[in-house]
Every structure is written in C-alpha cells, then in structure tokens.
Amino acid sequence: MVPELRRVKRVKRDTFDTFTLMLEGGGVFLPGQFNMLYAFGVGEVPISLSGDPAETGLLHHTIRDVGAVTRALTRLKRGSQVGVRGPFGSAWPIEACRGKDVVLMAGGIGLAPLRPAIYSLLKERDRYGEIVLLYGARTRQDLLYVEEFERWRGKFGVQVRVTVDSAGRGWKGNVGVVTTLLPRVRFEPAHALTMICGPEVMMRFSILELKSLGMEDSNIYVTLERNMKCAVGFCGHCQFGPAFICKDGPVFSFERVRSIFGVREL
Amino acid sequence: MKTLEPILAEHPFFKNLDKRHLELVVGCAANVRFDAGRFVFREGEPADQFYLIRQGKVAIEISPPQGEPIIMQTLSEGEILGWSWLVPPYHWQFDAQAVELTRAITLDGKCLREKCQEDHGLGYELLSRLVPIIGKSMEAARLQLLDVYGDRAPRS
Amino acid sequence: MGQGMEQRLTIEASGLDGLFAVLEERGFTVVGPTVREGAIVYDRLASPADLPRGITDEQDGGVYRLKKRDDDALFGYVVGPQSWKRFLDPPVKRLWRAERDGSDFRIVPEEVPREAFAFLGVRSCEIHAMEIQDRVYIDGEFKDPGYEARRRSALIIAVQCTVAGGTCFCVSMNTGPKSESGFDLALIEVVDTERHVFVIEAGSPRGREILEALETRPSEASELAEAENRIADAAARMGRTFDAEGVHDLLTQNLEHPRWAEVAGRCLSCANCTMVCPTCFCSTVEDVTDVSGDHAERWQKQDSCFTMDFSQLHGGIVRSSTRSRYRQWLTHKLATWIDQFGVSGCTGCGRCITWCPVAIDLTEEVAAIRANPPDAVEPHRRGKP
Numbered sequence: 001m002v003p004e005l006r007r008v009k010r011v012k013r014d015t016f017d018t019f020t021l022m023l024e025g026g027g028v029f030l031p032g033q034f035n036m037l038y039a040f041g042v043g044e045v046p047i048s049l050s051g052d053p054a055e056t057g058l059l060h061h062t063i064r065d066v067g068a069v070t071r072a073l074t075r076l077k078r079g080s081q082v083g084v085r086g087p088f089g090s091a092w093p094i095e096a097c098r099g100k101d102v103v104l105m106a107g108g109i110g111l112a113p114l115r116p117a118i119y120s121l122l123k124e125r126d127r128y129g130e131i132v133l134l135y136g137a138r139t140r141q142d143l144l145y146v147e148e149f150e151r152w153r154g155k156f157g158v159q160v161r162v163t164v165d166s167a168g169r170g171w172k173g174n175v176g177v178v179t180t181l182l183p184r185v186r187f188e189p190a191h192a193l194t195m196i197c198g199p200e201v202m203m204r205f206s207i208l209e210l211k212s213l214g215m216e217d218s219n220i221y222v223t224l225e226r227n228m229k230c231a232v233g234f235c236g237h238c239q240f241g242p243a244f245i246c247k248d249g250p251v252f253s254f255e256r257v258r259s260i261f262g263v264r265e266l
Numbered sequence: 267m268k269t270l271e272p273i274l275a276e277h278p279f280f281k282n283l284d285k286r287h288l289e290l291v292v293g294c295a296a297n298v299r300f301d302a303g304r305f306v307f308r309e310g311e312p313a314d315q316f317y318l319i320r321q322g323k324v325a326i327e328i329s330p331p332q333g334e335p336i337i338m339q340t341l342s343e344g345e346i347l348g349w350s351w352l353v354p355p356y357h358w359q360f361d362a363q364a365v366e367l368t369r370a371i372t373l374d375g376k377c378l379r380e381k382c383q384e385d386h387g388l389g390y391e392l393l394s395r396l397v398p399i400i401g402k403s404m405e406a407a408r409l410q411l412l413d414v415y416g417d418r419a420p421r422s
Numbered sequence: 423m424g425q426g427m428e429q430r431l432t433i434e435a436s437g438l439d440g441l442f443a444v445l446e447e448r449g450f451t452v453v454g455p456t457v458r459e460g461a462i463v464y465d466r467l468a469s470p471a472d473l474p475r476g477i478t479d480e481q482d483g484g485v486y487r488l489k490k491r492d493d494d495a496l497f498g499y500v501v502g503p504q505s506w507k508r509f510l511d512p513p514v515k516r517l518w519r520a521e522r523d524g525s526d527f528r529i530v531p532e533e534v535p536r537e538a539f540a541f542l543g544v545r546s547c548e549i550h551a552m553e554i555q556d557r558v559y560i561d562g563e564f565k566d567p568g569y570e571a572r573r574r575s576a577l578i579i580a581v582q583c584t585v586a587g588g589t590c591f592c593v594s595m596n597t598g599p600k601s602e603s604g605f606d607l608a609l610i611e612v613v614d615t616e617r618h619v620f621v622i623e624a625g626s627p628r629g630r631e632i633l634e635a636l637e638t639r640p641s642e643a644s645e646l647a648e649a650e651n652r653i654a655d656a657a658a659r660m661g662r663t664f665d666a667e668g669v670h671d672l673l674t675q676n677l678e679h680p681r682w683a684e685v686a687g688r689c690l691s692c693a694n695c696t697m698v699c700p701t702c703f704c705s706t707v708e709d710v711t712d713v714s715g716d717h718a719e720r721w722q723k724q725d726s727c728f729t730m731d732f733s734q735l736h737g738g739i740v741r742s743s744t745r746s747r748y749r750q751w752l753t754h755k756l757a758t759w760i761d762q763f764g765v766s767g768c769t770g771c772g773r774c775i776t777w778c779p780v781a782i783d784l785t786e787e788v789a790a791i792r793a794n795p796p797d798a799v800e801p802h803r804r805g806k807p
Contacts (some may be wrong), residue, residue: 001566002518002531040520041711041718066736094557108415138415165410167337172365175337177406184342199414199737205405212293224759227734229707233566235725236704237732237752241674242761247563263677265746 001232003038003083007074009058014144018064018109019074023082026056030091032223032251036231037061038083041073046228046246049087053120059084060113062144063205088231090251092117092195095223100185100219101129103180105206107136107198111144113250114197114224122156130187132159136178136202139164140171152160159185176254178202179209189213195251204262207254220254222261241266270295277318277352277371278344279395287388294377300364306347313350315372319343322368327361327404336412339403340365346399352376368415432637432645435618436497438470441579444635445540450577454508454542455502460488462502464509467542475501481588481661481772483781495613497543500587500772506548507555507702509539510572513724522716534567536579538575544605545583545591546598547769551700552578553604557763558703577628580605584652588661591785595666597769600657601625607633610649621649661774664785665792666756669766672792673757677749680731682789686745688780693726695774695782696751701759701767702726727751752784760770 003240006023013019021037030034051060065074078083094096094117102121106114114133120129133152135144143162152158161181163174174181178198194210196203203222210220224245231246238245238250241260243252260266270290273278274373281289298317306317306324314375317324327335338360341347347370356375378416382389455462456472462479465472478491479499493500519530544552556573559566580657580661583592601608607627609637611623614806621641693790696702706725713716725732728747731741741747759767768784775783 002529003526005529040522040621041709041715043709044707044720079525081376083529107679120557136415138413142415159658163340165413165415168334169327169337169363170326174323174342175340177409180339180406183344194418201409201412202414205409205641213536226740229705233562234559234564234566234703235706236727237706239750242758246761259359259674260677265741265743266677266750 001085001230002035003044003085004050005081006059006084007224008078008080008082010077010237012079012225014062015142016067018142018144020050020060020062020125021073021076021082022051022209023059023061023084024057025059027058027059027087028056029087031055031094031118031120033089033242034086034113034231034250035059035061035084036088037069037073037088038064038085039069039076040083041079042072043069044085044229045069045073046088046231048250050112050115050244051119052114055125062109062115064109073228083230088246093253094120097121097131098127101132101191101192103132103134103185103187103194103210105134105136105196105198105203105204107178107261108138109144109197110199110202110223114195115145116153117195118158122152122158125156129191130159130185131156132185132187134160134181135160135162135179136181136184136198137164138166140167140173141232148263159187161185177205179206181210184215189215193219193221195221200224203239207261217255217258218253222252222257223227223250224252224257225250247256270297273320273371274318277320279318279346283391285386287385287391289387290381290385291378294374294381295371296374298370298372300368302364302366302368304364304371306362306364306368309358311358313348313353313356313358314374314376315348316351317347317370317372317374319345320369320371321349322370324368325365327363327364329361329390335361339406348398349396349400351379352393352396363385382416428521430620430641430646431622431633433496433622434634434636434643435470435613435620438473438496438620438635441542441623441632442469444632445577446586448632450540450590452540452542453506455497455499456774462499463504464502464504464541470496473497473543478585478790479587481590481776483589483775483783484778485588485695485781486776494618495496495611497581497609497611498585498613500583500585500590501545501700501773503698503773503777505698505771506541506544507551507703509541509550509702510576511555511703512570514517515568515595515722517722520718521719522644522718527718532568534571538577539572540577540579542579543581544578544600545581545727547595548700549578549601549604550579550595550597550769551771554701554759554763554765554767554769554799555703557765558662560764576634578607580608580625581612582608582649582653583623583656584649585605586656586659586661587776589661589775589783590660590770591664592770593657593660594662594664594785595705595766595768595770598737600653601669601738602653605629610653612645613646614648617645619645621645622650622786653687656711662770662775662785664770664788668767669788670757670760672700672788673753676791677753679791680792681787681794682749683744684790685782685787689744690780690784691744691747692779694777694779696726696728697724697750698769698773698777699755700769700773701718701755704732704734720762727754732801752787756788 010022047061050062226238228238325337326339346412452792473496580601603626624633755767
C-alpha cells in the first residue's frame with residue numbers, strides 16, 4: 001500500500017502532450033501491467049508500463065498530460081523522485097499467440113500498454129506468424145513511437161499501418177478509422193489472436209469488424225479503464241460488472257466481458 | 267486494344283458479377299492515372315464518374331471556412347472512390363486529391379445510370395455493392411466526429 | 423470458533439459489570455450500543471450503565487425512532503445507523519505521510535493499530551457482515567494490514583436477536599437471527615417480571631477463557647426454553663422478506679430493465695444506503711500538503727458509488743445518471759459481489775431501507791424486476807455504435 005521511491009533517469013517527450021518517464025531501479029513486469037505513480041503531495045495515477053519487459057534496468061511509463069497528477073509528473077526531471085506501487089493487473093496473452101498470426105490494434109495512448117507486448121513478441125519473432133500493428137490516432141501530432149515503426153517493419157517484418165482521424169495536406173499516410181486498415185493487411189482471422197487497446201468505442205467497432213472477418217471472441221483481448229484509487233481491490237472504484245479492473249484486468253478476454261461490454265454507464 | 271474486362275472481374279467490387287452485366291460495365295470503363303498532387307475531382311464539379319483504385323492513394327478533403335483543407339478519409343488499392351454519381355444532383359461534395367501516383371479505372375457514371383435504368387438487374391447489383399461502402403463510410407465519419415482519442419474536455 | 427453445543431451458563435444482568443471488568447483487565451476497549459441523538463449508535467462504553475436500557479426501535483422504510491419498552495432489556499432493539507465497520511475500517515484514516523528532504527522526499531508508513539476492541543452486542547447479521555468484509559480485506563491476494571490487525575484482535579460478544587426490526591430480513595438471507603459461529607461469546611437476554619439474565623456460551627478458546635473468569639451458574643431449563651423461544655419469535659417476525667433465489671442472474675441479465683429508471687426517479691443519490699451498509703467498502707483517497715509544501719499526507723475516506731465523481735475518468739463521468747448508479751449499487755450488492763467474493767454482499771440487516779430518506783426498499787425493487795420477465799435482448803447487442 002505504501003509507494004516505493006524511484007528516481008527519474010530520463011524524460012522523453014513523445015508528443016506535445018505525452019512523455020515517457022524512465023525510472024531507475026527497474027523491476028519485473030508483464031506486458032499490459034501498470035504501476036501507480038505518486039507525485040509528491042498531488043496524488044497517484046495508474047500508468048501502464050510501456051517499455052521492454054526484458055529490459056530490467058529502467059521502467060518506462062508513457063504518460064499523457066490530462067489531469068492534476070499527470071501535470072505534476074510532467075514537471076519531473078532527471079534525478080527527481082516519484083513514488084511507485086506495482087506492477088498490478090493482468091497481462092497480454094503472449095503465450096497464447098504461439099503459432100498464430102497476431103493483430104495488435106491501438107487507439108491513441110493505447111499504443112503504450114501494447115508496446116511491451118510488441119517487444120515480447122519480437123524477442124521470439126519466429127514463434128508467431130504474421131504480426132500486424134494497426135494504429136489509429138487523432139492527428140499526426142498525436143502519434144507515439146513513430147521512430148520505432150521502421151525497425152519493426154524492416155527487421156521483424158511487422159505490418160505496421162497507421163491512420164489518423166483527420167490530417168492536413170502534408171500528410172501522406174492514411175486517414176480514417178482504424179478498422180479501415182484491416183482489409184489492407186495480411187493475416188488469417190481464423191488463426192489469429194487480436195489485442196486491442198484504445199477508447200471503449202474504438203474497441204467496440206473494432207470487435208464488430210474482427211468478428212465479421214471470422215475471428216472468435218476467445219481470440220480477442222481488450223483492455224478496460226475505470227477510475228482507480230487503490231489498485232488492489234479495496235477501493236471499489238474500478239468495478240466493471242463482476243470484475244475489478246485493477247486485479248482482474250486491465251487486460252480481459254473479450255469472451256469474458258462480452259455480455260457487459262456494450263452496456264452503457266456500467 | 268486490350269479490354270479491361272479481366273481487370274474489372276478481379277476487382278473486389280465486381281467480384282461474382284455475372285458476365286452479361288460485366289460486359290455492360292466494361293463498356294463504360296477506362297484506365298486513368300493521377301500523379302501525386304493532382305485532383306481526381308473538385309467539390310461542385312459534375313459527378314459523372316467513379317473510380318476503382320488499382321494502385322496508390324487518394325485523399326478526400328474538405329475545406330473549412332478558414333484555414334487549410336482537412337483530409338477526412340484516404341482510399342487505397344481495391345477501394346471505390348466516389349458515389350455522388352448516383353445521388354442527384356450528381357455533383358461532388360468534396361475534393362479528391364491523389365496523395366501518391368494513383369492508377370484507377372474510371373467508370374462513366376452517366377453511362378452506367380442509363381444502363382441501370384434499362385436493366386434493373388444491373389442496377390440492383392451495383393447498388394447492393396455500393397450501399398455497404400456508403401454505409402461504412404458514414405459509420406466511420408460518425409466515429410471520427412466522436413473524436414474518441416481526443417479527451418480534451420469532459421463531454422456533457 | 424463455533425464449537426457447537428457448549429454447556430449453557432447463565433449470568434445475571436447485574437453480572438455485566440463483571441464482564442466489563444474482565445475485558446478491561448485483558449486490555450480490551452469495550453465498544454457497544456448506546457443512545458445518542460435519538461439513535462442507537464456504537465461507541466466506547468465505560469460500563470453497562472451506558473447501554474440503552476428499556477429502549478426499543480421502531481423501523482420502517484425511511485422511519486427510525488426510539489421508544490420505551492415496558493421492561494429493562496439492555497438489547498431490546500435491533501441495529502442502528504452504524505455498524506462495526508467504523509471501528510474495523512475507520513471511515514477516515516491516514517495511510518502514510520511524506521516528508522520533503524531537500525529535493526528528495528521520504529515516505530513514513532502509518533503504524534499498525536494496537537488497540538484491541540471488545541465488541542459487545544454484535545448481531546448475527548453483523549457477524550456475517552464482518553466475514554463478508556474479511557473476504558475483501560484479508561482473504562484475497564492483497565491484505566489491508568490495519569483492518570487485519572483490528573479484526574484479529576477484536577473480541578466478538580454476540581447478542582442473539584430476541585426482537586425483529588421492521589426492515590429486518592436476515593431469515594431470507596440466511597444470516598440470522600441466531601449467530602451460530604463467528605463469535606467469542608454469545609448472549610441471549612431473558613427478561614421478564616421475575617428475572618433479568620443472560621444465557622451465555624463461548625464460541626472460541628478466547629471466549630471460554632473469559633467465560634471462566636465470570637460469575638456464572640448453569641442455566642435453568644426454563645431460561646434455555648425461554649431464550650430459544652424468543653429467538654424463534656424474532657425469526658417469525660421479520661419486517662421484510664426477500665426472495666434471494668437466482669437473484670444473481672436475475673439482476674445481471676436485466677441491466678436494461680425499465681425498473682432502474684423508475685427507481686432512479688425516486689432515488690436522491692444521497693449515498694445514505696452505502697454509508698449505513700455494514701458491508702459497503704468503497705473508499706477514496708485524498709492527498710494533502712501543508713502550507714510549506716514540505717509535508718504531504720495521504721488519507722483514505724469512505725466513499726460511495728452514488729457520488730458523481732466516483733466514476734470520473736479523464737474523458738468524463740462513466741455513471742452520470744442516477745439510474746446507472748443505483749443499478750451499480752444494487753447489482754454489486756446482490757449479484758456481482760457473489761462473483762467477486764463468493765457470497766452476497768447483503769446481510770438482510772435492513773439499514774438501507776430504514777435510512778433511505780425516500781424509503782426505497784431493495785426487497786421491493788428486486789421483486790419488481792422479478793415480476794417482469796427478463797429482457798430477451800442480449801445487453802452487448804445494444805453496444806453497436
């Protein structure tokens with residue numbers, strides 16, 4: 001319940017409102033898990049681990065500046081201290097991907113919790129068939145980790161496709177919702193596993209599209225987000241039907257949450 | 267001259283169209299090419315064609331009252347560009363600009379409209395292929411309107 | 423605990439002084455019912471004189487009032503607005519402090535509490551409530567050290583219910599009125615014109631040790647018969663009944679039932695039901711600093727799923743309607759609680775009915791949903807954008 005203090009080793013600015021805090025001291029975590037980060041006197045906030053699980057020296061947290069605590073975290077510099085509790089939560093099903101095509105669908109900041117899964121998959125690239133990353137963002141200014149896409153494409157043969165909701169004339173990439181990328185990539189829906197991370201509405205329409213391609217519910221994984229205070233199942237805030245997102249999630253098999261996924265205001 | 271029939275028959279849009287109808291369509295088809303930066307059509311122009319993109323990428327743009335044009339959608343290989351040729355008064359509602367070198371087959375909408383009038387079977391075939399595309403693009407536009415990745419301010 | 427048929431002993435009502443003395447000798451802080459501002463609350467007791475003598479409570483939907491009894495019973499009422507959770511899991515507590523130290527800071531954890539409580543007058547539904555909260559704070563992967571320390575040290579002195587309240591339905595929930603286990607000592611009050619005694623039994627080695635230190639005599643057959651009669655009488659006079667059969671599926675399959683909107687039209691979203699509920703455990707945290715900015719503290723405070731910011735996310739509020747908040751509370755309490763902790767979150771104590779300012783009665787709400795056939799539409803089908 002009490003945070004452990006870590007020092008900031010590096011701060012990397014990803015976009016105009018998003019940055020990655022790299023914390024010293026490292027630690028073991030699974031792709032998809034999150035930490036609670038505490039900014040002195042301001043509060044705690046759940047932040048997904050966004051680095052390589054095999055890199056044990058530094059803990060990466062990609063943070064979007066949207067509230068009081070994340071604002072306070074933006075002020076941290078190399079050498080600053082931050083309180084850390086975690087890692088908490090469930091993980092992406094990396095083992096279950098073996099022998100399958102893997103489709104990763106990310107929306108906005110949702111690419112951050114998926115990046116550890118990408119690193120884990122690429123570590124043993126030959127265990128998997130096609131690896132597809134479909135990434136939708138608001139504008140080109142919101143795109144994360146762009147500098148890594150070429151390496152993922154070139155060295156590992158990942159089919160990386162990016163789309164934005166709107167763009168100016170300078171943009172040579174795709175414009176449209178993330179599902180419009182699905183027909184443009186190769187994978188076998190019947191032998192694929194999909195991990196989706198993004199706003200609930202984006203996940204809902206992605207699932208409809210994946211199912212129309214013949215994907216089974218049991219091969220679709222999603223992440224969910226709710227208000228969270230304690231991260232250990234005590235505070236009750238992150239309930240989603242029967243699940244506590246902090247303990248049972250944030251990664252869920254769609255099969256498990258299917259019956260309540262579309263219920264409004266749940 | 268080589269006919270466009272085999273190319274059309276392979277295109278996802280005309281998949282499983284029977285030979286008789288395909289022949290009618292081929293009569294209205296021609297090959298076109300747009301260099302990067304060239305407009306395929308402009309807002310307000312008569313919409314007398316539509317395009318089956320074979321290669322490249324086309325951006326659908328809208329110009330807001332102030333500022334630069336905004337790209338709302340891009341279309342690539344295998345996709346259909348344009349459906350205003352079916353909807354009176356047959357004028358383009360947006361600009362379409364080739365983002366990169368784009369090769370396409372253009373179909374004469376006026377000619378197709380006439381053929382559909384004569385052969386309702388062909389009309390049904392074309393509409394049942396176009397309506398899902400129109401529906402999808404409308405769904406997509408609504409989702410983009412939601413600005414799902416924005417979260418700039420709480421929505422009430 | 424719960425050794426079955428112990429030998430039954432009797433102490434005189436006047437012998438309760440002896441019980442207090444024995445408890446204090448062993449270092450317990452005695453907490454039990456007492457009258458404050460027109461209600462029976464739980465607080466530290468100095469002596470049996472602090473107990474509500476000759477008082478009963480009248481309860482109904484949105485109604486609570488104390489009345490005189492025509493005897494001197496010390497436990498002749500049921501449960502009030504508070505529950506023992508206020509001692510086991512204080513509604514406001516500091517979790518830790520942080521001190522700035524140059525450009526760094528350090529965190530000072532809160533010490534585990536040492537005070538041991540003796541809870542006197544714990545009802546069967548309340549023992550069940552504690553066991554339900556144990557599943558939240560102790561039995562899972564993570565443990566709350568403060569709760570665990572207080573719970574493990576607390577001595578439970580049960581009082582078997584010999585009256586039933588107007589909103590009680592423990593019989594329907596299988597949580598009472600008689601405690602069968604989970605106590606260290608259990609008392610049954612027998613009071614009439616001739617006598618005022620307590621039949622007492624031990625439910626644990628700790629309880630037995632205390633019992634041995636008290637002045638007791640073997641119970642008379644008439645006392646035992648009268649004690650059992652009174653419990654049976656309470657069981658027969660439940661103010662409410664509740665059909666718990668299949669309630670999990672009933673609620674989880676009716677998330678879009680029109681009744682939710684109907685009850686939301688009456689519900690004030692005041693959070694009273696969650697505040698008085700002995701099992702509701704939701705909390706929030708507040709981070710505070712002093713003027714210098716060098717000292718920060720993190721406090722945990724009781725929270726309610728009826729508040730608007732409970733479900734606040736950066737994009738907005740998830741449960742912005744009263745309908746969704748009432749639905750969350752009731753489906754959690756009666757249905758998803760079972761998925762999470764293996765038991766219902768409801769003990770049938772009736773507090774949420776009594777203390778609802780507009781008399782919303784969960785037994786009635788569930789019955790109304792049950793009376794209408796389940797909605798045939800699968801909920802996830804409605805999610806299509």
